[in-house]
Amino acid sequence: MPDTTALTKSTDVPAAVDQTPAATDAGPAPGKPRSLWSDAWHDLRRNPLFLISMVLILLLAIMAIFPGLFTSASPRDANLAEHYLQHPNWGHFFAPDWLGYDVQGRSIYARVVYGARASITVGVVVTIAVTITGLVIGMIAGYFGGWIDTILSRITDVFFGVPFIVGAMVILTTFEERSVWVVILSMAFLGWTSIARVARGSVITIKQADYVVAAKALGASTTRILTRHILPNAIAPVIVVATIALGGYIAAEATLSFLGIGLAEPTVSWGIDVSAAKDQLRNAPYVLVIPSVMVSITVLSFLMFGDAVRNALDPKMR
Numbered sequence: 001m002p003d004t005t006a007l008t009k010s011t012d013v014p015a016a017v018d019q020t021p022a023a024t025d026a027g028p029a030p031g032k033p034r035s036l037w038s039d040a041w042h043d044l045r046r047n048p049l050f051l052i053s054m055v056l057i058l059l060l061a062i063m064a065i066f067p068g069l070f071t072s073a074s075p076r077d078a079n080l081a082e083h084y085l086q087h088p089n090w091g092h093f094f095a096p097d098w099l100g101y102d103v104q105g106r107s108i109y110a111r112v113v114y115g116a117r118a119s120i121t122v123g124v125v126v127t128i129a130v131t132i133t134g135l136v137i138g139m140i141a142g143y144f145g146g147w148i149d150t151i152l153s154r155i156t157d158v159f160f161g162v163p164f165i166v167g168a169m170v171i172l173t174t175f176e177e178r179s180v181w182v183v184i185l186s187m188a189f190l191g192w193t194s195i196a197r198v199a200r201g202s203v204i205t206i207k208q209a210d211y212v213v214a215a216k217a218l219g220a221s222t223t224r225i226l227t228r229h230i231l232p233n234a235i236a237p238v239i240v241v242a243t244i245a246l247g248g249y250i251a252a253e254a255t256l257s258f259l260g261i262g263l264a265e266p267t268v269s270w271g272i273d274v275s276a277a278k279d280q281l282r283n284a285p286y287v288l289v290i291p292s293v294m295v296s297i298t299v300l301s302f303l304m305f306g307d308a309v310r311n312a313l314d315p316k317m318r
Contacts, residue, residue, distance in 0.1 A: 039312075040309075041312075043311070043312040044308060044309070047308050047312070049304050049308045050304075050305065050308035050309075052304065053301045053302070053304035053308065054305065056297065056301040057301050060116055060120060060298055060301065063116045064116040064117040064120045064121070065117075067113045067114045067117065070094065070113045071094065071096065071107075071109060071113050073096035073107045073109070073110040075106060075111040075113070075268045076106065076266065076268070077107070077110075078105045078106045079105040080104065080105040083097075083101035083105035084101065084103065085100075085101065085102070085103060085280065085284045086100055087100050088100035088108075094109070096109060097109075099112065099286070099290050100284070100290075102273065102276065102277060102287050103276060103277070103280060103287065104276075108273075108286070108287065108290055111268055111291070112270070112273075112290060112291060112294055114268040115268045115270040115272075115273065115291065116270075116298070117268070118180055118253075118263060118267055118270075119250050119253055119254065119269060119270055119271070119295070119298060120250065120298070121180060121184075122180060122183055122187070122249065122250065122263075123247070123249045123250035123253065123302070125184050125188075126187045126191060126249045127242050127243075127245060127246040129188035129192075130188050130192040130195055130242070130245070131192075131242045133192040133196075134194070134196035134197075134198075135195060135196075135231075135235070135238055137152055137156065137192070137196045137199075138195065138196040138198065138199025138200040138201075138202075138203060138238075139199055139231070139234070140152065141153055141156075141196070142199065142202070142203030142204045142207065143203050143222075143225075143226060143230065149200075152196075156193050156196050156197065159190060159192070159193045160193040160194075160197075162190060164187075164191065164252065165252065165255060165256070167190045168186050168190060168256060169256070169259070169261050171186040171189065172256065172262065173261060177264075178262065178263060178264050179263075179267070180263065180267065183253060183256065183262055187249060187252060187253070191245070191249065194245065195238055195241055195242060195245075198237050198241050199234060199237075202234035202238070203230055203234050206229075206230050206233050207230060209233075211229060212229050215228075215229055236313045237313070239313070240306065240309055240310040243305055243306035243309050244302075244303060244306030244307065244310065245306075246302045247298070247300070247301070247302030247306065248299075250295070250298055250299050250302065251299045253269070253271060254269075254274065254295045255271065256271065257269050257270075257272050257274075257275060258271045258274050258275045259275070260275060270291040270292075270294050271291075271295070273287075273291040274288060274295070277291070
């Protein structure tokens with residue numbers, strides 16, 4: 001009989017060799033598809049609007065947290081005899097007299113630096129408060145529906161019908177001392193309605209998804225369904241609304257302080273400085289213009305940031 005061992009080996013080697021090119025031609029295995037958040041971050045990193053706004057927001061945040069890094073002058077030191085409405089000295093960069101002095105003889109540059117803390121604190125804390133409140137109310141109303149949805153929706157409509165600035169003015173006039181936290185609570189009490197409506201609409205859409213129906217069929221608790229299945233998928237539009245609204249809350253704080261019913265002395269705020277300088281528009285316009293420009297830059301930065309986040313998270317905007 002012929003030796004079949006050699007034949008078997010000779011036929012096995014080509015077979016093994018033939019499989020190698022096939023595997024090479026197939027190429028690498030397809031990568032794991034990106035999630036919504038990773039896809040959004042991929043787009044944000046290439047968006048100039050996002051990068052510019054992030055640089056400005058980071059600079060403002062450092063200024064608010066560590067004002068001593070930008071100036072050694074005190075925003076409350078006043079010298080009427082020597083510095084009353086002293087004009088800016090543009091050659092002394094970052095010096096106390098760089099942007100001039102106000103009607104009280106205080107350094108405008110020092111007050112601009114220290115004023116960032118109050119304005120940004122109000123905007124960020126109010127945004128966090130209204131986001132949590134509106135998200136909870138919207139999720140409960142959208143998930144349970146029925147009479148719970150009816151009651152919560154009517155309460156939301158009542159608060160939504162109150163003009164934000166007018167309502168905040170009414171609340172703040174009832175307090176003798178208007179500190180930062182009083183202003184935050186008054187604004188958060190009225191500002192949650194838009195996020196509640198957005199959250200409710202998202203939850204109504206998501207609760208009909210197959211994975212939510214399957215979780216109910218498997219006996220998952222309501223808390224688990226809301227926190228593990230609905231919240232991660234409903235929070236994207238809420239974040240978009242919150243980031244855009246943050247700039248609006250900073251502008252609202254400045255408006256209330258300008259009207260004399262927001263933050264009050266001795267708190268250092270851009271709105272307070274604008275209010276104190278409104279009578280000097282003809283004599284010393286820089287006293288009014290400089291804090292106003294800082295408010296505009298801050299609000300614009302957060303609006304640009306929110307617009308970039310909206311474009312990244314909303315597939316319809318791409």
